[in-house]
Amino acid sequence: MSAEPTSHEPAPRTPDAWIAQVPCEPGASKPDPILTATGVRRSFGGLTAVDVEHLEVQRNTITALIGPNGAGKTTFFNLLTGFDEVNEGAWSFDGTPMRDIAPHRTAKLGMVRTFQLTKSLTRLSVIENMRLGASRQKGERFWAAPFKPLWKAEEAANTARAEALLERFKLGHMRDEYAGSLSGGQRKLLEMARALMVEPSMIMLDEPMAGVNPALKQSLLDHIRSLKDEGRTVLFVEHDMDMVHEISDWVIVMAEGRIIAEGPPHVIGANQAVIDAYLGAHQNTDIGMSS
């Protein structure tokens, strides 16, 4: 347990140097973006769910995507990862244009996502969930699959990697249980660990903290930090403001499908537009009932 790289947690992290150079405004350009999106629009009937003029995500950072309910965060995630189709717009990931790319191709390119409602494969064991994550497996080809010697070594290597990740996420003792028997928080951990089996350069987490008990939260935060230390880029959607403040380098705020503010967490916390978006511009007017 003590092998966990949690030692950096008490000391305040020094902000990355690039942050000072980037203006705090929507669509600000970054020195080394891994993801660049321009004019991404998606409407459902008359409702425009996403209308992002320009967005860049800096490489090897933890970027938070926040906004009130219905702001279009998850839809934007779905568009970027190919799970939904845009009406117009273009984006590139690590230099590769991504529009009209199938979801499984985005994962192969190194951009992996998790889901707001956890998708653990309940009737597969935890270790099978993990092994599934490994990319480019010979044993996943139909013609090679019946012949075990062709994929035995590869499977052993994947299993070793999976076990190491399970230990790191403190799921080692659940190795052979069905994923369906895990608690909600454990499923979140499993989904994140499984995504890491793909060895992504960018990982997109949709509400990683939802339904996770407070005791587990701190270790989840550590896991997300360690992703950055490994050189990965993290983009996450979250409602938990403490978490956003604690671990993100940069915060992007969406409201009604648009990006209304960008900046480091302490700047965003004081931004009037953000406060208005969350609480409504007429926060002092009594609406008669609380939701």
Add this chain to the structure above:
Amino acid sequence: MNWSLIFSNAIYAAIGVQAIGFALAAMGLNIHFGYTGLLNFGQAGFLLIGAYSVAIPVTVWGWNLFVCLPFVVITASLFALLLGIPTLKLRSDYLAIVTIAAAEILRLLVSTPKWTSWSGGTDGINSFTDDFRNAVPNPSAQYKLWKQPFTGYDLWVMIFGWTLVALFALLTWALIRSPWGRVLRSIREDEDAARSLGKNVFSYKMISLVLGGVIGAFGGVVLAIGNQTANPITFRTELTFFAYAILVLGGVGKVKGPIIGAMIFWFVISFSQEFLKNITDEIGWRAPEWLITANNFPFVRFMIVGGGLALLVVFRPQGIFGNRKEQAFDVR
């Protein structure tokens, strides 16, 4: 009451042509439904394709029957592609609708009088098994399984059929334990999760549909050769539902599930049929006319099987070989 005849009949039914044909049909469905989560309600169509892909080339084009066996793989695969290309990108219910309709279309096509010279219409095709008969030693020898007589031809059909069952069971087992099988099972659980991990879900579903379809088609081949007829009546929609019943009975998602399921299913069907016949013929007992007419009385066997299945679903939902624990985490 002639118990020895009833039992020998039932045992023969459990290892006979019907059991083999339905075991293969259910094994194909197990690939589709049990491992991939595809709702194929048109398995009868694949069996029909298998039967007629042997019967038509032999009678119309004069092919050798054994040359038709690889041809069955081609036609069944084409049928699967035809069904899969428009539907596998959609939700699973669409496949269910399309497959049930396609199977009926095929059955009506081969029954239509317009193409009687090809498909034999409602009479079917009846004389295409000579190659098989000539290939086996002593086809007209007489054997007995206890009280049940059968011929050398029947014996060789059973050997041929059970060999196919064994080969496909081995293939299924080898595929399902592999990482390829793991992707199939992940698609059954949640195809978006599989996609998010970089798996080409459409292509896996397609291969699954083709594989299960080809296995089912060979079920049709065995039924046709065994019954020495390819007849549209054999391939009605209820064939698919019997195959599903067999799959649920034996255990969904288990390699031996559909095989043992088919044996038990046909044992029970034959046993209750002969038992009811004995009651009426030998003992002279008659069901009251206001309850059920004498003509319909034999169909009580399906009530027995249906009631048994209902009890099974209540008390042992995982089937005979299924895993209760696995069943408990149903995602749907």
